[in-house]
Amino acid sequence: MAAAAAVVAESLAGYRARAARAVLEQVVLPGEELLLPEQEDGEGPGGTGERPLRLNAGARSRGRVVCGPGLRRCGDRLLVTKCGRLRHKEPGSGSGGGVYWVDSQQKRVGDLIYGQFVVANKDMEPEMVCIDSCGRACGMGVIGQDGLLFKVTLGLIRRLLAPDCEILQEVGKLYPLEIVFGMNGRIWVKAKTIQQTLILANILEACEHMTADQRKQIFSRLAES
Numbered sequence: 001m002a003a004a005a006a007v008v009a010e011s012l013a014g015y016r017a018r019a020a021r022a023v024l025e026q027v028v029l030p031g032e033e034l035l036l037p038e039q040e041d042g043e044g045p046g047g048t049g050e051r052p053l054r055l056n057a058g059a060r061s062r063g064r065v066v067c068g069p070g071l072r073r074c075g076d077r078l079l080v081t082k083c084g085r086l087r088h089k090e091p092g093s094g095s096g097g098g099v100y101w102v103d104s105q106q107k108r109v110g111d112l113i114y115g116q117f118v119v120a121n122k123d124m125e126p127e128m129v130c131i132d133s134c135g136r137a138c139g140m141g142v143i144g145q146d147g148l149l150f151k152v153t154l155g156l157i158r159r160l161l162a163p164d165c166e167i168l169q170e171v172g173k174l175y176p177l178e179i180v181f182g183m184n185g186r187i188w189v190k191a192k193t194i195q196q197t198l199i200l201a202n203i204l205e206a207c208e209h210m211t212a213d214q215r216k217q218i219f220s221r222l223a224e225s
Contacts, residue, residue: 017077020086020100028086028102029141031131034078036065064091068101083130083141112143112188114180143180147190148197154185156208167207170219171200 017033028034067073070082080086084104091098119127130140160168160181171177175196180188187204191197199222207215 020078020088023086024088025085027084027142028080029083029130029137030080031136032080033074034071034080034086034100036076036078064097066097066099068099070102070104071100112149113141114143114182114188115140143188147178147188148201149186149188150201150205151185152187152205153208154183156204157181157183157185157187159208160187160204166212167204167215170215171203174219174222175200 017035020034020036023034065078067078068087070080070084071078072081073079078100080102082102082104084102087101087103089099113128113130115128115130117126117128119125130137132138132140159165171179175191177196177200178190179200182188187201189197189200189204191200203218203222206218210218
């Protein structure tokens, strides 16, 4: 079973449900909860969690919401079960509701995904997820187009993931950065500028063949410049 660790990562899904209308045509991840229009007033962004008293409740839209592929009803919310872009089709009557579904065919070849394998057996088809055991993203998902991805040996990955790794401590003092290590030998790093990103990637690749003294000399030289 393979695992991955992130030193700095920003949660993509968060812990609060988002309004379905606000994320149309955007990528949603398994485990996210989406609010339907009738729940947005009380539970949407800035909501207090209490539903307001409606004086015209009888005039409320009776549109029926249908869950398509990648979604299922969870109480009065929609639960995302598949990664992809959220789509919506209005009913022909225009009375509200309609069909929501997740279009997983919109994922582009080459997208960089940070996740973990729940099945990694030579006799079984591998299964990768972007949620934890509680069904939350917790920083996993599509990382983005910025940054640099490169490959190193698994030995270096284990060294970098070790507690109190000196290399990471020294790298962190050079520039503000985001970095992700994968147990498949891949490293993704992103700094403030492209030049800083390239410098960090070159340092990490070269650290495997340098002694501690050589490393300190390089870091001190970069800190002075």
